[in-house]
Amino acid sequence: MADAASDGTGRSPVGTVSRAVQELRRRNANALAIDAFYLFTTGFLTILAMEGFWPAVIAAGPLVAFLLFALRSSLPFFVTNLLAIALAVVATRAGYVPF
Numbered sequence: 001m002a003d004a005a006s007d008g009t010g011r012s013p014v015g016t017v018s019r020a021v022q023e024l025r026r027r028n029a030n031a032l033a034i035d036a037f038y039l040f041t042t043g044f045l046t047i048l049a050m051e052g053f054w055p056a057v058i059a060a061g062p063l064v065a066f067l068l069f070a071l072r073s074s075l076p077f078f079v080t081n082l083l084a085i086a087l088a089v090v091a092t093r094a095g096y097v098p099f
Contacts, residue, residue: 016076038066039084041066042066042085042088043087045059045063046088046089047088047092050089067081
């Protein structure tokens with residue numbers, strides 16, 4: 001009996017990366033552009049949320065909606081959104097974002 005993780009379809013990191021690459025191959029250029037724009041908007045809303053109380057209140061609704069959509073879309077897309085948020089926070093705190 002073959003191990004499920006050995007063929008790249010299980011829950012191993014190799015299987016997860018394999019599924020992500022297969023999903024990217026199925027997507028067309030327009031879908032990838034929309035995903036990139038979506039990640040950019042998530043990062044922008046994160047930067048906005050870090051600017052104070054009222055900007056955080058304004059950005060909270062769309063951020064929650066974006067994250068819920070990403071979670072219901074696919075787990076890799078949700079994790080990518082969380083990474084975009086973390087990258088936006090690090091870039092803002094490091095002074096790379098001109099706000």
